[in-house]
Amino acid sequence: MLIGGIEAGGTKFVCAVGDENGKVLDKVSFPTGDPDATLAEAKAFFDQHDITALGVGTFGPVDLNRHSDTYGNILNTPKTKWRNYPLLKKFQADYSVPVYLDTDVNAACLGEYNYGVSRGVDSCLYITVGTGIGAGLVQDGKVFQGRNHSEMGHILVQKHEEDPFEGACPSHGSCIEGLASGTAIEKRYSKKGIELVDNEKVWEIEAYYLAQAIMNYFVVLQPEKIILGGGVMKQEKLYSMIRQQFMELLNGYLQVENVNELIVAPSLEDEQGVLGAIALCE
């Protein structure tokens, strides 16, 4: 049985065909362009395969409220051509198989939960720290969702005392996305993260913010596993800095047996997104 999966990112689309065991059999990726042209490119790939279902993990915000008239539409994204684009309806029109839609980060979380580093746990949080910050939770095998998908990148955090930066989020300033995303790092220092690798203070502040966000997610959601992915986390030294600051912030209030096993890197070599998209069909 072949299943199709799409990681519909804001920068690139990854399309894959796999089986129910999480084995990817064919894969293609291309830049995200205009909506109709991008979907046509995806269709051309899947036309070569006999898929029985299609799962899509998309960039957001996206309307995932099933009671809503605009269910499955992209919402107010800065990518103007995609704004209000009826993504799910377009997919349903293009394909004769059932289509399952969720966010990119929820799909990535489900991918790691089913096939990766969080296999065997009951609850897993996946946080991506890239251009923006987002997070998804899988609990007892299901993606968590309230009235719509979570917007965890917008929790407010305490400012670092040596950080005068007012924040990059146009809505909230000092939310975690506004202070710790790749965009925030670039705006704060007028340099790309990659040019700041040797500046210790940059990563101390970054780890402080991410540890604080994780502390807040942790007391609210109590996940068994917390996966930190995304471009900013390619600075691998961040993991140990975040773990240390997280434990200091938690201050023994809740028991953590082994923080090195609690806060971890993704394990599926950037395939967690498509694998999770495929798993959405189960």
Next chain:
Amino acid sequence: MLIGGIEAGGTKFVCAVGDENGKVLDKVSFPTGDPDATLAEAKAFFDQHDITALGVGTFGPVDLNRHSDTYGNILNTPKTKWRNYPLLKKFQADYSVPVYLDTDVNAACLGEYNYGVSRGVDSCLYITVGTGIGAGLVQDGKVFQGRNHSEMGHILVQKHEEDPFEGACPSHGSCIEGLASGTAIEKRYSKKGIELVDNEKVWEIEAYYLAQAIMNYFVVLQPEKIILGGGVMKQEKLYSMIRQQFMELLNGYLQVENVNELIVAPSLEDEQGVLGAIALCE
């Protein structure tokens, strides 16, 4: 069919017998004393009724991790006689019917979800602001739980610029419980909240903190309904102040159709705890 419910609070126990429609038929309450004596008093009440199951919503922290050796035990509470008390095992030994255990605030949330102001919604957050601060979430009819119950009172929040108080939480200082619980108000001003009713600044700061906590819970959990209960919320003017500050903090990022319907008071006249405890048995 009669079901027993206990709201096992740190100050008082409320025991009730009800039916599956949320009708309370008999009820008693008494101060929380030593553990064994308190449980004996509860038993004396339930011995008068032929119950088929018992639900208990308890103060915490309590071990609700089913994989744990100490599942059902009270954990590290300041009430020293209750520390490590095997609450669930004691109930199971005392009663010949199935016993269901959760936290007091999760039970209260379930009570409102089944019988109260949040009936008909898919997800509901119940926050209690009293001596401490706690919150519980019911999602699709089930109490949300990760590796253990949520500890939402311990999220970190940004300090109000006119608040020099360092916070009352021994673990975190400036978490929401440390800054906005009844205990925090009393420590900050060396007066009880009730003596501060006419001091506008007190409630402005209080509303600022609670609005911030709600903002963070909201973006993470996206509940359809947020119920604010507990002793501090008896200051009814807080509701409109919190709603206003919440909308300012959210700043249009997520759509809220009617904040007066999103953030509300409890509806069950202090019976949400026992009703929810009864509903735990369903």
